[in-house]
Amino acid sequence: MSNLRFTEQALSDWMRSGGDHSEIVISSRMRIARNLQHLPFPLLATTEQSEEVLAQLAPVFPGEAAGELGTFELLKLDELTELDKKVLVEKHLISPNLANDSHGGAVILNExxxxxxxxxxxxxLRIQCLFPGLHVREAWERATAIDDIFEAAVNYAFDDTRGYLTSCPTNVGTGLRASVMVHLPALVMTHQINRILAAVNQVGLTVRGIYGEGSEAVGNIFQISNQITLGQTESEIIENLHSVVAQIIEHEGNARQRLLADSALRITDRVMRSYGILSYAAVMELKESAQRLSDVRLGVDLGILEGPSISVLNELNVKTQPGFLEKLFGDEMTSTERDMFRAKLLRETLGKQL
Known part of the structure; x- marks a missing residue:
């Protein structure tokens, strides 16, 4: 399997299937942070120590098939181009931190x-498992099973009082970051979003943009995750997240129905205008693209539009990112060229849906 597949295909295969509440929940993610005993954390490690970490961890998941997860492939970050690393970030397969500082960095991906x-x-070590829709429990089952395989092969840094030791104190304890990506356009349009997000922060959860800490929420897409990793069990963290997201789904669903009942013509006009602009614009900035794709997605979910499919919209959310545009149309673009090629991509894709 060529690693080019990971950077030339915009939509990950796991995203092609639907999931529970997929009209609102884009994905569920579990990420487990672990460190090896008797070796410095990566920020303090020498090149030789980083290579030792890689030598211990890489063989745990070899290339042969690993049950339902298929085969795995190891990608060393120093063997990838800057553009390929950017694309992997845009697909949420690696973090911006790993892409920017690949000192002994690597990622193991399944098919x-x-x-x-x-x-x-x-x-x-950071183990990330992704599922479409609201499937936090299933994502946790997969992540902890992979964690068990690593723990049987290497010795983790663990303290009987503090739990798993991590580079950042906010991850100490379980080392678990559970998150759900949600699309909440109706709560934004009805001006309820700030109240909802404030309530989320009061129950041990936090809200970030689509690329995690420090990123901006664009296109009405928010990432909801746990703040607390110490003092709660993994089950408590997951059930709290699931319960809160279930309530947010209900609020968003109610807000969508109110929009249809009270402002059907206005919301239809908004959706159709965004669809038309995406289909015919000559220049399109990233923020406007994300917002108008959000409008179209809402229109599809509400039955205002028969197409495009959610799969096509998910793919466009990745393909319109700067790195993927450069991958498709040639690198070293100016911002104006990116806006032109983004509009071209949207026209060619959505024009087929007319």
Whole structure:
């Protein structure tokens, strides 16, 4: 299997299937942070120590088939181009931190890209499992099963009082970051979003943009994840997240129905205008593209539009990112050229849906 597949195909195979509440929940993710005993955290490690970490972790998931997860492939970050690393970030297969500092960094990916195992990121090992829709429990079952395989092969840094030791104190304890990516356009349009997000912060959860900490929420897409990793069990973290997201789904669903009941003409006009602009514009900035794709997605979910499919919209959300545009149309673009090629891509894709 060529690693080019991971950077030339915009839509990961795991995203092609639907999931529970997929009209609102884009994905569920579990990420487990672990470190090896008797070796410095990556921020303090020498090149030789980072190579030792890679030598211990890489053989745990070899290339042969690993049950339902298929085969795995190891990609060393120093063997990838800057553009390929940017694309992997845009697909959420590696973190910006790993892409920017690939000192001994690597990632192990399975065939459908639902499992991403990062090595020498902020921690020695970060296991990420992704599912479409609201499937936090299933994502946890997969992540903890992979964690068990690694723990049987290497010695983790663990303290009887503090739990798993991590580079950042906010991850100490379980080392678990559970998150759900949600599309909440109706709560934004009805001006309820700030109240909802404030309530989320009061129950041990936090809200970030689509690329995690420090990123901006664009296109009405928000990432909801746990803040607390110490003092709660993994089950408590997951059930709290699931319960809160279920309530947010209900609020978003109610807001969508109110929009249809009270402002059907206005919301239809908004959706159709965005669809038309995406289909015919000559220049399109990333933020406008994300917002108008959000409008179209809402229109499809509400039955205002028969197409395009959610799979096509998911793919466009990746393909319109700067790195993927350069991958498709040639690198070293100016911002104006990216906006032109983004519009071209949208026209060619959505024009076929007319």
């Amino acid at each position: 459908d890209e639902s499992v991403s195992i990062m090595i020498n990121e902020e921690d020695h």
